[in-house]
Amino acid sequence: MNPKTFSIEEFRDHLLDEGLVRSKDVVGCSEAEIDELMRVQRVSRIPGLYRDFLRVMGKSPYPLLSGTDWSYEDLLRIKESAREILAEDGADPGILDDALVIAMHQGYVIYYLPAIGAAGDDPGVWNYIEEEQPTNPWPTFRAFLLSLIELRREELGVYRDLEAGGRFTMTQVEENGDPLD
Template identity: 35%
Template structure:
């Protein structure tokens, strides 16, 4: 993706900047990454609508949890799972995978890079 397209993501999400590791991912694989995250809305241009999709997801999540303060959803799988970065102010933020109606995230990774490595191991 180009810097201008990444800027469109920031604008659509209402943020000033993105974590460095995530920005690097977008610049290299923002339009698709082979088998990684296949079937998941995690790529441009679908991610431009992520803020609205996130609002809908958590509004329709009775008995579940709320998105933690400061967290940003960057991917959604089939409408029932979301991936979020705990904070966009960290270079390589922790990532959580949450499935609707659960009481806590299913999986947590210590960083965005750790998340990508895990996805690659499972998909490549």
């Protein structure tokens, strides 16, 4: 997977091949749902790569970014919540006027694509952390996605260490004791 040019399908396949997600974890949005998201978030467009992400795995992007609201259902409500957080924090909610809010973590970190009307197909991802200034830690959406691979690897490594020590099990079982797929 070329880090500068990969498609969302290649990203998904990489996640599956590495065992970072299961195929049932990857559910995409319909075009109608993507159009509804544009309407609800009041944006004129969704950049190409993020649109592809929604189409391929936006309905349920978990387990990437555990503890973060960023599924399709979350996206329908988080822009207003993000505005409220900014206002309560004394920051300007206007920074989200032409932005697409793509995630919110634990109610204090907002991830967004600013100036969506003028953004290219692979825009930078900005974040706002409560009581801090907005920053642009990921110059492209691809860079953001690559960072998620590293986070997921680290998370699974911790789980494996806990499992090896007998303090955690990664094997989920049904009530009758059979392993889940």
